Amino acid sequence: MLRYTLMRLGIFVGCLVVVWGLVYSGLAPRGLGDSNGLWIVTLALLFSAPISFVVLRKERDRASVQVVQRVDRMKATMEANRSQEDSADDTSRAQGQAS
Incomplete structure (x- = not known):
């Protein structure tokens, strides 16, 4: 995930440098006022978004697999905790009824 983020940031910075050069050389408009x-x-954002979408497709797929795996682990942990709580609750109820 960090690798994808850094690659995306690198593409943005590259586009930022190119756009800055185009604007200050007069090949692109300077904007309005200040x-x-x-x-x-x-x-730079406008140019880097589609470039990232195309160039980083494989890396984005890898990052999404990591996110899905992390979510699945969290769900499994929550389910294990829930079942432990249910088991403890059932045990305490059984002990309360036996007394």
């Missing part, structure tokens, strides 16, 4: 920084970040 919004130049926000404009550059927005354009």
Whole structure:
């Protein structure tokens, strides 16, 4: 998961550098008024999203498998805890009725 996040961040930073270069060289519009920084970040996000979607497909699939495995482990742990609580409750009720 961390690897996917870092790869995605790397693609964004690469796009940010390219967009910054295009804006400051005059090949891309500068934005409106004082919004130049926000404009550059927005354009970088706009370009990096589809690139990440295509380039990181395999890595995204690996990350999703890890997330599913983690969720399954958490569900199994919760179910084990629940069954222990039910067992303890049943035992205490049986002892209370036997007295």
